Ligand code: FES
């Protein structure tokens with residue numbers, strides 16, 4: 001571990017390969033995270049296909065701040081604070097829709113789609129210098145908004161690294177999601193899951209690339225699926241779910257050696273894929289997937305198709321709020337609510353030009369990996385709750401994040417690769433970024449946890 | 451879309467599950483009058499409350515499906531995600547898992563209490579009936595109590611002299627809310 005210059009008070013929460021439990025339980029730390037991480041980092045807001053036409057809007061959050069993503073009349077995607085300039089009321093109260101303008105329900109102030117004030121009833125009663133065109137009198141734009149190939153990110157900080165700089169090599173995971181569409185275009189579709197748990201937002205991210213847990217934590221669904229007869233009627237959706245559950249039952253030796261974990265600056269990481277199956281969304285032997293490959297080859301050629309299909313990633317975590325499964329067209333957005341409460345929204349994407357059945361397979365897959373009533377996810381949610389209950393104890397003050405500690409391997413794209421797939425390098429990597437943001441307001445290259 | 455008649459096993463669109471208008475009531479299968487249907491639903495709720503999930507599963511036909519949409523008025527379970535969408539095979543796996551001592555999300559187990567009422571027969575033909583009912587379910591687990599409520603649609607058919615569920619759709623009033631994990635069938 002290299003000893004970088006001391007970074008304020010936050011270094012005291014780390015020891016080599018350990019982190020203090022207070023990071024996950026202290027409301028004051030949570031408040032600081034909202035200020036220093038969620039007000040500085042690039043936060044994923046939504047996909048441009050959620051606001052297709054001028055006037056379309058989609059409500060979201062940056063940290064706990066309500067924002068609206070809109071499609072302006074000139075086609076630009078904008079992100080503005082969902083807050084009235086008059087007395088601060090929430091202006092847009094629905095999750096999504098279409099509107100020619102936004103009107104606040106309290107005194108009727110009306111705004112253009114880009115947030116500029118349009119009209120104010122009774123405006124003669126205001127001071128003489130009251131000016132509708134004053135930029136302060138607006139639903140305020142978010143300081144920086146960048147649309148990366150349709151993925152819309154925003155940062156409340158007016159300066160700092162660009163989105164591309166911040167993403168670094170992780171752009172390849174976003175690219176992979178799009179590249180997989182034969183027509184080169186994707187579209188958010190198929191609804192949303194919103195699952196909630198009593199626990200800290202960080203433990204969610206810390207589970208997504210955890211290759212050491214499925215065989216144990218998901219045992220009930222592994223065993224139940226292994227015991228399931230394939231002769232029983234299925235319309236195809238249950239078959240996908242059951243195969244996914246069985247795949248979680250791969251032996252430890254497989255999880256350890258066959259998957260791979262890569263991490264990159266600013267807290268990002270991805271886990272390699274662990275599927276070898278004939279009937280999942282991305283199963284080479286599935287006839288639907290064969291049709292898809294043919295469509296891809298027709299549009300992109302054989303060589304490019306081969307390159308695309310060789311990008312095999314499970315979860316790609318873009319710190320601090322979005323994780324995607326490009327192979328399976330899933331995307332999860334983490335919304336911290338309180339130190340011990342988190343809501344996760346999960347979305348699906350349709351690959352334009354792919355067989356329709358493939359999207360239906362994506363939906364079946366989403367139900368089992370992201371569903372609120374999933375036979376798998378319910379155990380993950382239980383774990384998050386139990387972590388929160390357990391962490392209230394001072395018995396184990398220093399949590400272990402030391403698997404693979406000091407054995408990381410360099411990666412050709414400027415990252416660090418775990419010595420094996422169950423290395424906790426990606427947790428240490430996120431906590432390094434955490435310390436950078438908390439100490440300096442940006443993910444400076446500190447190496448506190450690692 | 452052409453007016454092609456959907457196969458019998460297809461899903462009820464809100465339109466199809468509406469009560470038949472201006473049509474004379476068709477014959478109800480002998481043992482499926484309203485009283486018998488209500489008894490059946492009460493019995494189903496009781497099996498679930500008592501955690502007899504295997505017996506509950508036995509109420510379903512061999513190609514049944516069980517569906518809890520994620521959106522109000524959701525059209526089908528194939529193009530939009532669902533809180534639960536189980537074909538018969540997955541429903542069996544779900545029920546088998548509910549019996550597992552390693553189902554950590556049921557350690558400790560939930561206790562539930564269901565009220566079923568306002569049962570109406572929405573549709574009836576030679577093979578069975580479609581019922582609409584209202585339910586409330588209290589779930590208690592580990593110091594906290596949750597309340598679920600909504601509308602259930604059951605397609606009941608006669609099979610081998612017994613009443614069986616060919617499909618069941620449960621619309622929760624809060625289906626699109628952020629929800630903590632759901633382990634108990636409704
Ligand atoms: S608070 Fe919005 S118009 Fe007054």
Ligand SMILES: [Fe+2]
Pocket residue numbers: 207213214217218380
């Ligand atoms: Fe898991």
